[in-house]
Amino acid sequence: MSHHIVEVRDLCFSYPDGVEALKGVSFRILHGESVALVGANGAGKSTLLLHLNGYLTPTRGEVRIGDVPLTRATAVAARRAVGMVFQDPDDQLFMPTVFEDVAFGPLNAGLPPDEVERRVALALERVGMVHLKNRPPYKLSAGEKRAVAIATVLAMAPDILVMDEPSSHLDPRGRRRLIGLLKSFAHTKIIATHDLELVVEICSRVIVLAGGKVVAEGPTVEMLNDECLMLAHGLERPLSLSRVPR
Amino acid sequence: MGLGQWIEIGHMDELGRMESPVHRLDARSKALTTLVFIVVVMSFPRYEVSALMPLFLYPFAILSLGRIPPACIVRKILVAAPLALVIGMFNPYFDRQPVAAVCGYVISGGWLSFASIIIRFTLTVGAALALVACTGMDRLGAGLERLGLPRVFAVQLLFLYRYLFVIAAEGSRMTRSLELRSAGLQSLRLRVYGSLVGHLLLRSMDRADRVYRAMVARGFDGEIRVMRRTHFRWTDWMFMIGWTGFFIVARLWNLAELVGRWLTGGVS
Incomplete structure (x- = not known):
């Protein structure tokens, strides 16, 4: 199924105040792949993610979801295919109840009420939050909010999951649960994070961003074991990898 | 206690989801009736006080039938009260013509119109808050749209309400950090507050932008969709016609005076 492919070609973006956040980013993420976007603060990770569902329009280059270039006209379909979990769940949860929040996406997709109800129940069950x-x-709590935020996206049945710092603000148990949950998803996943231990467990490939450019790209273990590369970009070699023979 | 906690904005949503005969009414009938109520209240002459009193029946009836604790509505009215006080506070200075005497005290027209403004304010704001509390903002927005309010306005209203939470949350976070660093000083320089308010605006705008982004990401296209659409039933007609009739009667005749005269056996 080719529509789970995400391709970014020579993406450039400048904010209205003149800050050049992306300077020609290119990569291709295949169906079912889990890819981590890592890099120091201000490397352009969040800006890049906002291009993946058409919220920001590139000043140059293009984003392709499946075989379709992302434009104003195709943005609606792209938003259905790309489920985005934002950094702060408080921004994502804006309805009066958990149910209504999870139902927001399916309702906007124009689904009939009983189908909406089914989707909501399924999504909440998937993240183990039916009781809320x-x-x-x-x-x-922060962990519950994160799980519900993920459910709001799952309810839209996306093909691709994009997450910005999914493990921030979580306690170790909440984080462990999140990792288990993410592992169980068959979706194509793009995860921007500083939590490299999470990357080791979930992602097969790592893209390192710095100064709005891709500076390195490759298999997770190889990338994260490169001490020089990690230190140069404000990261650290994950402890769990020290047990892996080089 | 911060302002956010004091007015408990989130509480309104919880109240809106309760079950009661008033909650079950269609949003449209409640909105229309409340609109008629506000127009009637505003149409009274400026010195009118006693004739307004019977109209308190409407907000009280909604609150009690809707099982909404009056305290939370009263608190919200108090938050907005300074506005009405400012509007009316010069009346007693400019209008010193005596119009009535009670127990030997002469009451000037200014005081009477001031009281009238406060009562009208309490009635209209109270009724509007009661409407939101027993309908829920989302259903109200959808109802208004079905009544023919242009979608732009309905969505504006909804966002205005949604962003109240955003601003209240940002505001309480900022005042907390201010309190923690002001070393117990009660009075802070005006300059600090100036910058605080400026920051609050900027941060709220950023946050509002992120909320909007999250809505767009989940397919929001400007249309308000609600799960359960209520239908206009005979109870809605009864509610509307009954209350509108009462408002008209209360507008044409001073019910308080009639009741008073009847109780005192026609002595006037």
Whole structure:
């Protein structure tokens, strides 16, 4: 199924204040692949992610979801294919109850009420949060909020999951649960994170961004074991890899 | 207690989801009735006080039938009260013509119109808050749209409400950090507050942008969609016609005076 492919070609983007956030980024992510986007703060990770569902329009270059270039006209379809989990769940959860929040996407897709209800139940069950259905989201714990935020995206049945710092603000147990959950998804995954241990467990490939450019790209273990590369980009070689023979 | 906690914005959403005969009514009938109520209240002459009193029945009936604790509505009215006070506070200075005497005290027209403004304010704001509390903002927005309000306005209203949470959350976070670093000083320089408010605006705008982004990411296209659409039933007609009738009667005759005269056996 080719529509799970994400391709970025020579992507450039400048913010209105003149800051050049992306300077010609190119990569190709295949069906079912889990790829980590790593890099120091301000490397352009979040800006890049915002291009993947057409929220930002590149000043040069293009994004292709499947075989379709992402434009204003194709953005609606792309947003259905690319589920985006934002960095701060508080930004993502804006409805009065968990149920309504998870139902927001399916309702906007124009699904009939019973199908919406089914999707919501399924998505909440998937993340283990059915019992919170009628709670207001702002009263949940950070881990619960994150799980519900993921459910809001799952309910839209996306092909590709894009996540910005999914493990931030989580306690170790919440993080462990998240990793288990992410491992169980067959989706194509693109994860921007500083949590390199999570990358080791989930992602098969790593793309290193710096100054708005791709500076390195390759298999996870090889990339993260490169001490010089890691240190040069504000990262650290994950401890778990020291057990892996080089 | 921060302002955010004091007005408990989130509480309104919880109230809107409760079950009661008033909650079950269609949003449109409640919105229309409340609109008629506000127009009627505003149409009274400026010195009117006593004739307004029977109209308190409407917000009270909604609150009690909707099982909404009056305290949370009263608190929100108090938050907005300074506005009405500012509007009315010069009346007693400019309008010193005596119009009535109670127990030997002469009351000037200014004080009477001031009281009238405060009562009208309490009635209209109270009724509007009661409407939101027993309908929920989302259903109200969808209802208004079905009534023919242009979608742009309905969505504006919804966003305005949604971003109240955003601003309240940012505001409470900022005042907390301010308190922690002001070393117990009660009065801070005006300059600090100036920069605080400026920052609040900028941060709220950023946050609002992120919320909007998340909505767009999940297919929001400007249309409000709700799960359960209520239908206009006979109870809605009863509600509308009954209350509108009452408002008209209360507008044409001073019910308070009539009841008073009846109780005192026609002595006037």
